[in-house]
Amino acid sequence: MIIQPVILCGGSGTRLWPLSREQYPKQLLCLNGNHTMLQATALRLDGVALAEGDVLAAPLLVGNEEYRFLIAEQLRQVGVAHPTLVLEPCGRNTAPALTLAALAAQGEGSDPVLVIMPADHVIQDETAFRKAVMQGAALAEQGKLVTFGIKPTAPETGYGYIKQGAALADGACLVDQFVEKPDAATAESYLASGRFLWNGGIFVIKASVWLAKMAQCRADITAACLKAYEGRQQDHDFLRPAKEAFADCPSDSIDYAVMERLAREGANTGEVAVVPLDARWSDVGAWSALWEIGDKDAGGNVLMGDVLSVDSQDTLVVAEDRLVACIGLKNIVVVETADAILVADRSEIQKVKEVVGQLKAQKRSESLSHRKVFRPWGWYDSIDFGERFQVKRIVVNPGACLSLQMHHHRAEHWIVVSGTAKVTRGEETLLVSENQSTYIPLGTKHRLENPGKLPLEMIEVQSGSYLGEDDIVRFEDIYGR
Template identity: 55%
Template sequence: MTESSELPVVHNPLSIDVPSDVSLKVHSVILAGGSGTRLWPVSRKECPKQLIALMGEESLLQSTVQRLDGFKSHYELASQTIVVCNEEHRFTTAEQLRATGKTYSLVLEPVARNTAPALTAAAFSVIAADGDGIMVAMPADHAFRDVASFQSAVGVGVLHAANGHLVTLGVVPTSPETGYGYIRLGQPLGADGRADIRWLDGFVEKPSSDVAKRYVESNEYCWNSGIFIVRASVWLKAVKQCQPEIYKACEVAHARGISDGIFFRLNYDAFSSSPSDSIDYSVMEKIGKHESVCRGVVVPIEAGWSDLGSWDSLWQLMPKDKDKNVGQGGPVMFEGATSTFVHSGGRFVACVGTRDLVVVETDDAILVADKASVQDVKKIVGRVQGEHSGLMVNHRKVHRPWGYYDSIDKGDRFQVKRIVVNPGAKLSLQMHHHRAEHWIVVRGTAHVTRGDESFMMSENESTYIPLGVRHRLENPGRIPLEIIEVQSGSYLGEDDIVRFDDTYGRG
């Protein structure tokens, strides 16, 4: 931070008082623990929607992390982005953050406990690093068309948050949507010269279509964006007052947490003891009863927001052809089709005479839905979970910290995988109880450990790993190592693995 005599002109579009504590920094806090089940079959348990590139080359997480680039405020933007994510997604999340070039801190949730504990853990991290700061908490899986308008609204919210208020961005509704929660607006603040900035009067659940229409016509409701701006110290006071069990669990989880390279691991036992609750339910709906702590403020925003909660919402955001069709991913062709959305994972998809349809193709599953019924995808997901649970967990292509594998074929007592190992990376030293493996190098150079042996393999060479023998695969080269692995045995599940040594800290 520069000396006060060298401070830039204060970016304060409001006439409200600005706290004199210019040492406060604005912290970008990304909540990346969502599951995105309504975007199945692309979004899955081990690869949820925030880690997927749904609207271009970047994943939703990467777009969110960069959403405050160039942000101007009276307060300095902290250089380090705080991302709270599930431990299962830590390596993919870290790799995507690394690709953005950002400095980041990854706070790992050992179990999912919803957004209130996640933000509380982030607040303790801000306090530990800077003493206090203004958190701009954003879900990792939302989208904005107009980033400049988003940043302008955040700038307004930051000034109110600096004054001790708990700010939420309320999206000005454009239609009576039933898939969103709503915010009920209270009285105008008045003091800042903007009648559209209101006190928070309450949150309401997703309404019926008739109720949603009344909400929109009244001009007294906004869509709930799930974006909150608040000082870390104010949030912790509010949580302690409104949800002391969450506060205590997160306080202990952070105090007993362990720094592990780029990760900060919250203590499992303490964090698991926290109630699972959202920011809305745990605090926002209760702060009116605890005004001695803070008050809620709603800053309206019109920036082309979407929570991307369904395939229909993605269709609404994407550029369309003259017949309102959207083709995404692999080769897609429309003939006499209207208002159809297609997401192809790679195979050619042709739609003839379709209307108001959603088609989503992946390597191992295809979804076909009427656009009016996309909110019901979660119903079929429940059935898939019960009858074909593997289709809820992973894609055929599975990313690992060392690279990825693609399950090419599978049958009774055998499985074939294409394994790609990044340059300089290596798998764990491991052993299997129920399967043997045959490896064939098709590209690059492999360093193989097999029992007491250690040897190199080049293209077109192969080896055999007997059942029960310790082994490891490494790529000592400068290009990706690609092998074909044929597994054979009585059980081929991914949980048949005993790790003796692992670079990535996996037990």
């Protein structure tokens, strides 16, 4: 049996603003432990107890094209070798994403068991998770479509539920019904009955079984995905399905497209099974969820970063950039970043979506990106700006280079802080070392490269009539932008 981890990482949630932004979603954040949520998911099956002859394949990820370099870099940082990165040309929900993954997983003639995991969940008991995966894999190898049901700890109204049906071996059951998010009274009755589990959106399904059931339940999605996959192109480390074909694909979720259709109440013929999972799971859907799973001090506070707390209780404080001091807070969320600060009552935290809505309506950049912006070659941080000038701190990774480009409206001064820069300026090429500088006149073709083995750090001072990021004319770019 080949176990194929499939990571769905195309989301762009806003409920964790201001840490999560449209161009830097929550799966790329480090919220619990030393790894980002994406990295933790990619490593989650390491050490799984395989039977003799079983194989754990390298992860297969389906993600948003916009995050491709960030995803690849985060995987490289934790030593994930040879992942398959499938880029969705546009978002079409999880059923088309999984269909692309199943087609890619069968690419070399194999028929692996897919372990389908969202990239933005926290699982604290990974030993219990790996044990449940192997239980689910054994059922999937028999042709069943397996989902994991999270053992509920409260009458939660924010989750869908799974009603357990006829018992199978080792605590697994057939699925009697998938249930939408209930009201409070219904959630109380679900919890009291003991027959309902939270729907965590994690699945184990054989690739051929998923494709067959998709063809049965949603032939239109299957046809569109197959056409897009057949027209795919390999771009460096990325597999790109055909854009126009995938854009024509209907949008639907794994649950709605297949699972619920096969498990109508009382009509499950044995195809859809659920494995109960008790692994301290959270989808971290809001700041209040991070408080719930976080390590608390004597006052019930979760403090992350450079934080001082005096006489505060049951409060979450996240300090990204500066010291945050809190006095006498109770049931409050404080999240500090370089360019925005959120202060909210923990019971009202869902309204952060309204804040993001206002930011978008006002066309403010704080809804889109952080002050620190990641690029395939490294990152930059806009540390100061004013009328007709902007100052950036730039870090270029070893061996990386920016595009050969030109600006119509600005000139640039570059000062090297550490490392060595190889600079193309018009027809000349020069090396600029630590404590040296150079000047790029307006309208001059130029390129910045790091030829060394250590990061290149520099300060860029821009001056001109317009300093927007769209004032870039690219002539050559190794990243295909």
